[in-house]
Amino acid sequence: MTVTEQRSEPSAAPPARRRRSAPSRRAALLALGVLAAVAVVGVVTWQILAQTALAGVRVVFDADPVRCEGATVGAMPEAPVVADGAYRDDVYFDEEFYEPRVDIAEGMRCALRVHVFNDGWADVAVEAVGVPGMAEGMAWPLRVSHVNPNGQTRLADVDDAARFAIEGTSVPRGERQAFLIIVEDTGERVAMEECSSFWPRPPYVVAAAGGATREIAPADGTGIWYRMADGSDCTPE
Numbered sequence: 001m002t003v004t005e006q007r008s009e010p011s012a013a014p015p016a017r018r019r020r021s022a023p024s025r026r027a028a029l030l031a032l033g034v035l036a037a038v039a040v041v042g043v044v045t046w047q048i049l050a051q052t053a054l055a056g057v058r059v060v061f062d063a064d065p066v067r068c069e070g071a072t073v074g075a076m077p078e079a080p081v082v083a084d085g086a087y088r089d090d091v092y093f094d095e096e097f098y099e100p101r102v103d104i105a106e107g108m109r110c111a112l113r114v115h116v117f118n119d120g121w122a123d124v125a126v127e128a129v130g131v132p133g134m135a136e137g138m139a140w141p142l143r144v145s146h147v148n149p150n151g152q153t154r155l156a157d158v159d160d161a162a163r164f165a166i167e168g169t170s171v172p173r174g175e176r177q178a179f180l181i182i183v184e185d186t187g188e189r190v191a192m193e194e195c196s197s198f199w200p201r202p203p204y205v206v207a208a209a210g211g212a213t214r215e216i217a218p219a220d221g222t223g224i225w226y227r228m229a230d231g232s233d234c235t236p237e
Contacts, residue, residue, distance in 0.1 A: 056121065058117045061114060070105055076098065102225070115177070121173060122210070129206075136162075148182070
């Protein structure tokens with residue numbers, strides 16, 4: 001029998017893996033670090049720009065902030081009776097700070113008007129309007145039915161404020177938008193003394209720009225009083 005010798009060929013060696021040098025790895029890590037830093041700086045810069053845009057928004061009452069049907073709008077405190085000798089240079093002066101006052105009456109309907117001024121560098125959106133003192137279950141017979149324009153959807157109350165979503169309303173830079181807040185008598189008589197008064201905080205807006213939002217209200221100390229008059233004579237004696 002003939003024996004044939006089979007000779008195996010040596011297998012080819014695997015290609016040598018090139019090892020990245022330490023300087024190359026350091027350069028790659030440095031590049032990633034630079035990109036991450038640039039991204040962080042970009043986000044922070046954008047947030048700063050958005051906040052500066054919102055800082056240019058202000059909410060104000062004008063000289064005629066409330067009008068009512070079925071209710072009297074006066075001043076708080078009551079305008080005094082001018083006595084003889086109270087004039088100075090033909091003009092009456094006193095030390096009072098007067099604010100609007102609504103005498104609550106059954107079936108009344110009032111509109112509060114606030115103006116949103118955009119003095120910033122970018123357009124801003126108004127996402128919601130909040131009305132403090134008008135949340136569900138408050139002690140007085142008032143409710144907010146809606147906000148004009150585009151504020152028909154009531155959101156969940158926030159603290160003591162009724163809040164309404166504002167759909168598709170923006171205020172271009174350098175311009176102004178007015179909002180009417182409709183306040184109605186609920187028809188429920190509450191256990192508040194006749195001629196007693198209360199002062200809820202003024203309405204505010206939720207403004208948005210560049211992904212940032214901010215609640216903006218009129219200056220502190222401005223607002224509208226409500227008095228439980230409903231036909232009573234509340235003139236001080």
